[in-house]
Amino acid sequence: MLIITDATRILVDAETELEGDEARRFVVSETVPTSRTAPSTDATPTTAATPATATTAATSTEHLDAAGCVITPGLVNAHHHLLQTAFRTFPGTRGVPMHVWLPTMAAAYAAIGIDPESAGVAARAGVAEGLLSGVTTIADHHLNWPAGASVDDTVAIARSTADAARGLGARLAFVRGSARDDPEQAAASADAIATALLSGAGDGDGVTEDGLLQVAVGPAGVHSDSEATFRLLGEVAAAHGLRRRTQANEQVDVAIALEKYGRRPIALLEEWGWLADDVTVAHLCAVTDDEIALLAERGVTATHAPGCDLPMGWGIAPVAALRAAGITVGLGTSGGGSNDAGHLLADARLALQVAPLVGPPLDARTVLGMATEGSATGLGRAELGHLRPGAAADLCVWDVTGVADAGVADPIAGLLWTNPGRRPRHVVVAGRVVVKDYELVGHDERALAADVAELLAARVR
Numbered sequence: 001m002l003i004i005t006d007a008t009r010i011l012v013d014a015e016t017e018l019e020g021d022e023a024r025r026f027v028v029s030e031t032v033p034t035s036r037t038a039p040s041t042d043a044t045p046t047t048a049a050t051p052a053t054a055t056t057a058a059t060s061t062e063h064l065d066a067a068g069c070v071i072t073p074g075l076v077n078a079h080h081h082l083l084q085t086a087f088r089t090f091p092g093t094r095g096v097p098m099h100v101w102l103p104t105m106a107a108a109y110a111a112i113g114i115d116p117e118s119a120g121v122a123a124r125a126g127v128a129e130g131l132l133s134g135v136t137t138i139a140d141h142h143l144n145w146p147a148g149a150s151v152d153d154t155v156a157i158a159r160s161t162a163d164a165a166r167g168l169g170a171r172l173a174f175v176r177g178s179a180r181d182d183p184e185q186a187a188a189s190a191d192a193i194a195t196a197l198l199s200g201a202g203d204g205d206g207v208t209e210d211g212l213l214q215v216a217v218g219p220a221g222v223h224s225d226s227e228a229t230f231r232l233l234g235e236v237a238a239a240h241g242l243r244r245r246t247q248a249n250e251q252v253d254v255a256i257a258l259e260k261y262g263r264r265p266i267a268l269l270e271e272w273g274w275l276a277d278d279v280t281v282a283h284l285c286a287v288t289d290d291e292i293a294l295l296a297e298r299g300v301t302a303t304h305a306p307g308c309d310l311p312m313g314w315g316i317a318p319v320a321a322l323r324a325a326g327i328t329v330g331l332g333t334s335g336g337g338s339n340d341a342g343h344l345l346a347d348a349r350l351a352l353q354v355a356p357l358v359g360p361p362l363d364a365r366t367v368l369g370m371a372t373e374g375s376a377t378g379l380g381r382a383e384l385g386h387l388r389p390g391a392a393a394d395l396c397v398w399d400v401t402g403v404a405d406a407g408v409a410d411p412i413a414g415l416l417w418t419n420p421g422r423r424p425r426h427v428v429v430a431g432r433v434v435v436k437d438y439e440l441v442g443h444d445e446r447a448l449a450a451d452v453a454e455l456l457a458a459r460v461r
Contacts, residue, residue, distance in 0.1 A: 002028050004063075005024060007024070008411060009411055013073070014373065016388075029431050052354070070412065072134075075344045077374075078136045079305050080126065081334060082161060084336035084338075090337065137171035137172070141177045150269070173243075177220060190381070215242055223256040249283055262393065280303055281300055301329070303378060304319050331374065348370070367445075405419060
């Protein structure tokens with residue numbers, strides 16, 4: 001059991017907050033729910049985040065001091081490419097169009113080599129960065145695989161990534177992606193990865209019993225993957241109960257889709273069976289009103305990634321319009337090759353700042369909701385992204401007593417508007433403290449960074 005005391009305020013979800021006496025004592029279990037059903041909306045300070053069904057393994061009680069702090073649900077990064085953590089500010093990838101960016105990144109991957117070691121080293125650094133900035137769950141859209149890799153090779157890469165996240169105490173949604181892969185090979189690999197990584201998971205929802213690992217599938221987009229790839233990966237998803245994820249309306253995919261097929265990406269996704277309520281689409285810049293209506297009708301969820309879309313020159317997703325149509329919108333950073341930081345809260349601030357350029361402004365609680373429950377909804381994870389009774393015990397404790405927060409009238413809004421780049425004081429995943437007093441528990445972030453540097457030095461000639 002974990003008891004957190006004396007918080008200034010607790011953000012239960014985008015609509016519910018606790019303060020004063022209600023926030024003085026917040027108790028969570030150390031275990032994860034064995035049933036991932038939608039929890040009750042009744043919040044109380046002693047039961048919020050306590051699993052509805054759990055076997056208690058706690059033998060002691062731990063206390064965290066939250067005096068002068070705000071508690072929020074753990075952030076959910078709905079779109080990342082963890083491998084790119086090893087390729088930030090890479091020469092030739094800034095201020096260039098996507099048709100130049102793509103081969104430049106491909107050459108960088110080839111020079112380093114994609115294998116279990118490189119995938120694991122990059123993932124450990126990326127996941128650690130996420131935890132230290134309040135991200136308790138990361139969706140890793142792994143698109144790049146070594147040429148000629150066997151199915152067993154791809155399983156080893158996926159397992160290495162999953163082990164990296166688990167070793168740090170974070171949740172991972174591993175998305176077996178494809179970028180110009182042979183359709184049948186991609187499907188065989190996805191099937192093998194789901195079988196290997198979900199061994200023993202009994203619910204058929206693509207999530208391990210402890211809730212720390214999820215498997216999904218996701219072609220990069222219609223610009224790189226064929227109808228066959230989409231359909232075969234869709235069959236794998238149906239067989240294993242996996243979520244589906246892809247990207248659309250970036251920069252290059254609209255042009256390629258029009259040139260190659262005479263239709264825009266959203267129309268192709270509809271034709272290929274990839275507009276449904278188990279599908280999340282990232283980016284969605286420059287979508288039309290008709291496309292928004294179709295996405296809403298099909299129950300598709302979306303991921304906003306302004307920290308990638310703006311520097312890549314793709315535009316700004318019309319988040320207010322998407323939400324007004326009834327589309328659930330999450331938030332993601334994308335990878336280090338386009339957004340050099342995996343700091344989701346910083347990108348939430350960016351989302352606030354750029355929203356008025358393409359529609360009505362967004363408020364801080366709405367965007368925090370996107371970065372938590374919105375992202376979790378896209379993953380099909382009703383237990384994540386909030387602190388209502390029955391939720392998984394994932395949360396962040398943010399100190400708001402420093403000079404960067406001086407004069408702030410609303411500490412919840414201040415989490416986004418003030419102190420860019422802030423880090424949480426404590427982070428809890430599944431009731432376990434994984435960041436305490438701004439440091440990883442049981443790991444040295446400098447050593448993880450050094451591992452990346454050593455890998456690059458050893459492999460780049």
